[in-house]
Amino acid sequence: MKNYSLLNRISQNRLFLPLGALVLILVFDAIYAPGFFKLGVMQDADWGPHLYGNLIDVLNDAAPLALIAIGMTLVIATGGIDLSVGAVIAISGAMGAVLINPALGNQLRLNVEAARNATNTPLPIIVLAGLAAGTVCGLWNGFLVTKARIPPIIATLVLMVGGRGLAQLITNGQIMTIYYTPYFWFGNGFIFGIPVSIYIVLAVALLAWVVVRKTSIGLFLESVGINAKASYYSGINEQNVKLFAYALCGFCGAIAGLILSSYVHSEDANNIGLYYELDAILAVVMGGTSLAGGRFSIFASVVGAIVIWTFTLTVYTLGVPANALLAAKAVLVMLVILLYSEYFRRFMNRFSESKVPQYDIAEQKGTQHGTAN
Numbered sequence: 001m002k003n004y005s006l007l008n009r010i011s012q013n014r015l016f017l018p019l020g021a022l023v024l025i026l027v028f029d030a031i032y033a034p035g036f037f038k039l040g041v042m043q044d045a046d047w048g049p050h051l052y053g054n055l056i057d058v059l060n061d062a063a064p065l066a067l068i069a070i071g072m073t074l075v076i077a078t079g080g081i082d083l084s085v086g087a088v089i090a091i092s093g094a095m096g097a098v099l100i101n102p103a104l105g106n107q108l109r110l111n112v113e114a115a116r117n118a119t120n121t122p123l124p125i126i127v128l129a130g131l132a133a134g135t136v137c138g139l140w141n142g143f144l145v146t147k148a149r150i151p152p153i154i155a156t157l158v159l160m161v162g163g164r165g166l167a168q169l170i171t172n173g174q175i176m177t178i179y180y181t182p183y184f185w186f187g188n189g190f191i192f193g194i195p196v197s198i199y200i201v202l203a204v205a206l207l208a209w210v211v212v213r214k215t216s217i218g219l220f221l222e223s224v225g226i227n228a229k230a231s232y233y234s235g236i237n238e239q240n241v242k243l244f245a246y247a248l249c250g251f252c253g254a255i256a257g258l259i260l261s262s263y264v265h266s267e268d269a270n271n272i273g274l275y276y277e278l279d280a281i282l283a284v285v286m287g288g289t290s291l292a293g294g295r296f297s298i299f300a301s302v303v304g305a306i307v308i309w310t311f312t313l314t315v316y317t318l319g320v321p322a323n324a325l326l327a328a329k330a331v332l333v334m335l336v337i338l339l340y341s342e343y344f345r346r347f348m349n350r351f352s353e354s355k356v357p358q359y360d361i362a363e364q365k366g367t368q369h370g371t372a373n
Helices: 002-012 016-032 054-077 085-100 106-110 123-146 152-170 181-188 196-213 217-226 228-233 238-264 276-286 298-317 322-339 342-354 358-372
Strands: 039-044 048-053
Touching: 016 276, 016 298, 048 054, 054 085, 054 196, 054 217, 054 238, 054 276, 054 298, 085 123, 085 152, 085 238, 085 276, 123 152, 123 181, 123 238, 181 196, 181 238, 196 217, 196 238, 196 298, 217 228, 217 238, 228 238, 276 298, 276 322, 298 322
Parallel strands: none
Antiparallel strands: 039 048
């Protein structure tokens, strides 16, 4: 029975499926693309020596999506959804790009060296403004859901559609190139040879875990997601809980916007963060969080984001054209749906039960019979 209990506990853990999927993809890479695991050290003139390779690229590229997945996890845990995170990324990046050189003029565009470290705004103000913009967007979504009582999918659709238009207004419809070197640190910098973005994800994930697992907030989130009305009658302020979740989701989107705009050295309001809301939802579902709300796992969602980017880079490594990536992701979505289907759960339960030794079952029945007597 001990082996059965251990197998059952492992299969029920929310990290089981995303970690299993990640292992399967890596095993596939080990067979068909052994060079996928090659690591090396590169000397960079700006950032010094640092690691490079596909594994580092996966973690670095997955960082913005992992941040979005952290915020999306809390929103979905309350029974909601946020379709506007891609637009929040665009707004946050636009705010940072505009504040770097809002009035330096076209002469700096003609002289890149002069523009490289030129800015009218200190870097901390640039970062805080971007984070504040994303958080306000999250509060706006939360207000529409909690106060205006608009269904989450409609409330966040408003900002999803209008948010990129707002980002276009901020940048005056221009694709803004960023030359301010200190700003590049968030997306291109390294600490001890590891990309800064990985440290940011770890810090945010750890902070979110402490907040939701070491305080009563996590219990409130799950309670509201399972039954909002019962939570209300239990004394839980359902509106404040949802408002917190949407605000934190906007905050995570703002950090992702800063990283992405820093990484590509530019702000394109039409394309930055495009489809990230769909990938984030997939990462959260892959991490075992039900779209109906309730129990959740932050770290499982982060692993889900890593799985998506590992899958993406694997597809590119195999030579699949970029325009076929969406079709490949559709296959991944179908697999996730099948793995979380009721049929697969029944199959796993029958498989677990078949592993129980017969003498243990007979012994258990004998114990029950003796207890009954």
